Amino acid sequence: MPERVCPGCGAPLQSEDPEGPGFVPAEVLERDELDTVCRRCFRLRHYGDLTHGPPAPAAVWAAVKRAVAAADCVLLVADAFDFEASIAVPLRDLRGRRLVVAVNKVDLLPARTPLPEVERWVHGRLADAGLRDPEVHLISARAGWGTRALWERLKELVGRGTVAVLGVTNVGKSALLARWSRALGKEGPAPTVSAVPGTTLALLHLCLEPDGFTLLDTPGIPPEGRISxxxxxxxxxxxxxxxxxxxxxxxxxxxxxxxxxxxxxxxxxxxxxxxxxxxxxxxxxxxxxxxxxxxxxxxxxxxxxxxxxxxxxxxxxxxxxxxxxxxxxxxxxxxxxxxxxxxxxxxxxxxxxxxxxxxxxxxxxxxxxxxxxxxxxxxxxxxx
Ligand SMILES: Nc1nc2c(ncn2[C@@H]2O[C@H](COP(=O)(O)OP(=O)(O)OP(=O)(O)O)[C@@H](O)[C@H]2O)c(=O)[nH]1
Ligand SMILES: [Mg+2]
Ligand SMILES: [Zn+2]
Ligand SMILES: [Zn+2]
Known part of the structure; x- marks a missing residue:
């Protein structure tokens, strides 16, 4: 039987170590229900509290590398509020890959902010960071802005292939996948979203449409020097x-x-x-x-x-x-x-x-x- 993973955070489900990732009591695990999430995800979703911390950096990098290796397209998610911290990923490693950049949380920008101007600004900032002319989408996973167009575009780009969703912690990668998951009426729990950085623990495979493409949610890369x-x-x-x-x-x-x-x-x-x-x-x-x-x-x-x-x-x-x-x-x-x-x-x-x-x-x-x-x-x- 393939290993069962928590549909919230990607951790393999287990009932031996209550303090460890992926823990579910044995009787719950045996019931084999679709909506089972691990204890950590359960608490994050319902009480917003954290039972244990973010994944180890080595595990994050291993998951990110696996996702990139498997991907036909990399979707890099950035944060409109904390843009510089959110593009502090080794962009060089992504060169030569089909890359789409989604700048999330644009709902936080003041009303009447001219988005075409923001888009030009994003291109300028990415060029300064060594990324010339990638495809950019301004989105809000929370409000749903631009998420449908992005979905259609990814479909066009990869067909039945694989999209790896990458970014630093807390930019809203899982929130985007959760939104798509709800919009497409997927049964069972969506990826866990929380205000705590380091929510997603391991690679999570999602296929939201029959014969559609596969999405890989990844644990966020921890940026350096971010006060929050x-x-x-x-x-x-x-x-x-x-x-x-x-x-x-x-x-x-x-x-x-x-x-x-x-x-x-x-x-x-x-x-x-x-x-x-x-x-x-x-x-x-x-x-x-x-x-x-x-x-x-x-x-x-x-x-x-x-x-x-x-x-x-x-x-x-x-x-x-x-x-x-x-x-x-x-x-x-x-x-x-x-x-x-x-x-x-x-x-x-x-x-x-x-x-x-x-x-x-x-x-x-x-x-x-x-x-x-x-x-x-x-x-x-x-x-x-
Ligand atoms: N304002 C705003 N907040 C958002 C948006 N998308 C996500 N968030 C918030 O950002 C926080 C992080 O969201 P997650 O989806 O857990 O972020 P992530 O990138 O998956 O984080 P890790 O799993 O830690 O790497 C949560 O508090 C979300 O509610 C958005 O479009 N707008
Ligand atoms: Mg996540
Ligand atoms: Zn979980
Ligand atoms: Zn405090």
Whole structure:
């Protein structure tokens, strides 16, 4: 008999180790019902709590390599909110493969965001990352935008072949497959979707139409330096947006600073060109706090509750463990400074030499602005 796997996370089902992946009590496993999912998936689906952590990186890579080897087409899923962190996959390994990029979660972008402009922006960012002119689809697995067209396109591309769905953790790979699964009326549990990074544990094969193509859901690749990954589920819920983004305006003035929760401080220089504005984007649950420049460093390190409810005491120990890095970033008009797994600020006016304080290990990127009027002049980009 072929090995039975959990239809939620791909882990082989077993009833020996209650703490291990794929656990189902023996009597449930024996009933051999279609809707059986493992204990971890059951708890994630019904209570949103996690019984054990993400899969080991070696297991993730093994699954991803197997999926790529079996694929006629690779569907790389990226995240519109945290784009740079979400394309931190070794894109070079995918060269020579039929590749389609789906940028998910576009429902988070402000209403009236011109999507053709976003699509051009995505092409520019991918080209900077070494991927010239891949096929790009802007989608929302949650709202269902663009998902049907993407389905039809994949069908056209692979016929009865195989599509490997890849990406970093938490971009919504399983959510997309779950949406297709529901739309096509597939019986039995869809892949498990959760706010916790590392939900999918192993390769999951899905065939949603008779004689249709095979989809491979894969465990997400863990990106480095994404702040939202360092947090408990409660703090993560405050930092990862769930509603449309709303820019918060800061008329930058000398001697002032802006704090994003207890995570990042942006400190204005002593001379600021007139009319310089920073627009800050982050989840609604992430408090933004304006203060005097000389108070910024202290407030950033202040105990939870002093200016921000995030990170909580427990997360703070982890986030602040290696101290803060202090850097100077020169931003030009229409550039974003993105803090991976947190949010970004867009500059209008300037240029501006910002002093930035970040937890050591957090990654950041300067990029052309995602939202708002575009600067047509090619702006230099810097990343780390
Ligand atoms: N706003 C928004 N959230 C989404 C969308 N798609 C997925 N999500 C959320 O993103 C989170 C991660 O979704 P998953 O489908 O579990 O992500 P994944 O890429 O399979 O993650 P791993 O299995 O950990 O690699 C969940 O909280 C989803 O509700 C979307 O289109 N819009
Ligand atoms: Mg998944
Ligand atoms: Zn499972
Ligand atoms: Zn926390």
């Amino acid at each position: 990954d360092w947090l408990c589920p409660d703090c993560a819920r405050r930092v990862v947006p769930d509603k449309r983004l709303n820019g918060r305006l800061w008329q930058v003035a000398a001697g002032q600073a802006l704090l994003m929760g207890g995570f990042a401080a942006f400190i204005a220089p002593s001379a600021v060109p007139e009319g310089t504005v920073l627009i800050a984007y982050g989840a609604q649950g992430l408090p933004f706090h304006r203060t005097r420049a000389e108070r910024a460093a202290t407030l950033l390190r202040a105990p939870t509750g002093a200016v921000a409810a995030v990170p909580c005491g427990r997360c703070r120990a982890r986030v602040h463990a290696d101290g803060f890095e202090e850097l100077t970033v020169t931003l030009r008009h229409a550039q974003d400074l993105v803090i991976h797994g947190l949010g970004w600020v867009t500059l209008r006016g300037g240029p501006l030499e910002l002093a930035v304080q970040l937890p050591r290990g957090a990654k950041w990127t300067v990029r052309p602005n995602l939202l708002g009027p575009k600067d047509r002049v090619g702006a230099p980009r810097r990343a780390r």
